[in-house]
Amino acid sequence: MKDHAMPDAPATPVTGLCTHTLTSLHYRDDDLVEDLLGKKTFTEALLKQILNRTPRGVDLRITDAVLIVLMEHGLTPSAIATRLVYMSAPENLQGAVSAGLLAVGSSFVGTMENCSGLLDRIGAAADADAEALEIAREHKALKAAVPGFGHHLHKPVDPRAYKLLDMARAEPELPGDKVRALERLSAAVDAVAGRPITINATGAVAALLGEIGVPTAVMRGFAVISRAAGLVAHIVEEQQSPSGRFIWDTVEHAIPFVAAAEAPR
Numbered sequence: 001m002k003d004h005a006m007p008d009a010p011a012t013p014v015t016g017l018c019t020h021t022l023t024s025l026h027y028r029d030d031d032l033v034e035d036l037l038g039k040k041t042f043t044e045a046l047l048k049q050i051l052n053r054t055p056r057g058v059d060l061r062i063t064d065a066v067l068i069v070l071m072e073h074g075l076t077p078s079a080i081a082t083r084l085v086y087m088s089a090p091e092n093l094q095g096a097v098s099a100g101l102l103a104v105g106s107s108f109v110g111t112m113e114n115c116s117g118l119l120d121r122i123g124a125a126a127d128a129d130a131e132a133l134e135i136a137r138e139h140k141a142l143k144a145a146v147p148g149f150g151h152h153l154h155k156p157v158d159p160r161a162y163k164l165l166d167m168a169r170a171e172p173e174l175p176g177d178k179v180r181a182l183e184r185l186s187a188a189v190d191a192v193a194g195r196p197i198t199i200n201a202t203g204a205v206a207a208l209l210g211e212i213g214v215p216t217a218v219m220r221g222f223a224v225i226s227r228a229a230g231l232v233a234h235i236v237e238e239q240q241s242p243s244g245r246f247i248w249d250t251v252e253h254a255i256p257f258v259a260a261a262e263a264p265r
Contacts, residue, residue, distance in 0.1 A: 017049060028052065043067070046225065051213060058173045059212045063222070065167055066205050069160050070109065070226035072233070078103035080247060082231045087244030093235055100231040101224055106147075110223045115148030115182075115206035116216040122181040132181075132188035140192050148182070148203025149189050156196060161204035168208050178210035 018027055025032040027049060036045055043063050047055040055063075073079075082100030089095055104110045118135050125131035139146045168179050182203060189197050202223075209219050238244060 016052070050218065050221070056173065058171045061171070062168065062174075062208050062212050065164060066208055066222060067226040067229075069164065069201050069205065070223050071230040073109075073230075076103075077108055078227060079231065079234045082234050083238050083244045084247060086235050086238050087242065087248070093232075096235055097228055097231045100234070101228060104220065104223050104227055109202070109227055110220040111147045112202040112206040112209065112223065113216060113220045115146075115203045116178075116210055116219055118147065118185060119178050119181040119206060119210060120216055122184055123177055128181065128184055129188070132184040133191070135185060136188040136192040146185070146189050146197075148206055149186070149197045149199060156198060158198045158200045158204075160201040161199045164201070164204040164208055165199070168204075168211055171211075174211040176211070178207040182207040 030036050043060050044055055047059055078100040081103055082096045085099040086096035106114055122128050122131050168174055186199050
């Protein structure tokens with residue numbers, strides 16, 4: 001039986017991203033050779049491809065700042081995964097980078113998506129302050145951190161987050177609704193916790209990408225784009241000063257074998 005709740009798919013799928021002939025190649029409506037090469041930056045091209053509009057100056061400033069912030073954070077799970085896979089298969093650079101990108105998710109690097117969903121809830125609520133308080137209480141009841149808040153290293157403040165938010169507030173072209181939603185959520189998180197909880201970098205990133213019109217479901221893609229560059233840098237360093245074997249040996253010695261009869265239950 002046909003499900004009438006689902007819209008009919010077009011008979012022939014279409015794409016508006018790229019087309020080419022024997023003598024030309026277009027990204028959307030831009031000629032790659034004549035309109036883009038030597039005239040546009042990578043950030044301009046990626047925003048037009050993803051958002052399907054010509055980016056403004058404010059879009060470029062915000063996106064560049066976000067990409068720089070997300071590119072690197074040391075020997076995190078994504079970087080460790082990349083280094084270990086590269087150690088195992090040095091002929092497969094792309095495999096090592098992709099291994100690290102698989103760690104961009106709801107716990108590390110990609111948490112702006114989780115936070116943005118909460119900002120969407122606050123923005124859609126009849127009473128934004130009450131909704132923010134409800135979100136904070138829900139997470140406390142679950143003993144779960146609110147996405148976009150807290151950091152095991154950067155406290156009492158995450159300097160990256162506050163710099164990003166200052167940049168957004170200084171841009172008169174931005175509507176400011178996502179930043180205000182984050183501020184409301186921050187006040188609610190502090191009130192429920194009974195102490196200040198820092199806004200972390202991915203919380204600020206969620207607000208900033210929302211301000212320039214990036215949909216929540218697309219935000220993690222910006223983390224993937226940015227972190228890919230950082231992981232290539234980790235491979236360059238791994239080529240020059242290998243650490244993969246050291247990481248492996250350290251873990252192997254740090255975690256002892258325990259016989260099944262002695263293992264904790």
